Amino acid sequence: MANRTVLGFDFGTKSIGVAIGQEITGTARPLTSFKAKEGVPDWQQIEKLLKEWLPDLVVVGLPLNMDGTEQPVTAQARKFANRIHGRFGVQIALHDERLSTVEAKADLFDRGGFRALNKGSVDAASAVIILESWFEQQLG
Numbered sequence: 001m002a003n004r005t006v007l008g009f010d011f012g013t014k015s016i017g018v019a020i021g022q023e024i025t026g027t028a029r030p031l032t033s034f035k036a037k038e039g040v041p042d043w044q045q046i047e048k049l050l051k052e053w054l055p056d057l058v059v060v061g062l063p064l065n066m067d068g069t070e071q072p073v074t075a076q077a078r079k080f081a082n083r084i085h086g087r088f089g090v091q092i093a094l095h096d097e098r099l100s101t102v103e104a105k106a107d108l109f110d111r112g113g114f115r116a117l118n119k120g121s122v123d124a125a126s127a128v129i130i131l132e133s134w135f136e137q138q139l140g
Contacts, residue, residue: 004056008131010123011077013039017123021131028131030124039076058090061097061130095134
């Protein structure tokens with residue numbers, strides 16, 4: 001098992017959640033979320049995160065329909081991942097994120113009721129779920 005630092009992104013057209021994780025422990029924690037305009041983030045914010053955390057890998061959640069088919073936002077998520085790689089030279093992995101938002105909302109609700117369900121918390125928690133499920137898949 002490698003000891004890589006991995007940054008996870010829950011891509012959305014209006015908001016992008018971010019988590020940081022360690023491959024050796026297989027755990028992640030929420031970092032932040034920031035606004036996006038039609039899927040375009042503030043690249044300076046992403047650059048700042050990459051410089052601060054120096055990840056060995058970036059995992060981007062791939063939004064798919066429940067039957068596994070792609071939706072319009074799937075292509076935008078791929079483009080976002082490709083741009084991170086192109087701009088910053090960081091290695092990228094895409095990960096199926098079909099149930100991450102549902103799971104994040106349930107988890108946050110269990111911990112804090114409706115007050116915990118603000119959009120930023122949900123996006124960052126979704127990024128944690130994406131990252132942790134990616135870690136699990138690496139072990140499988």
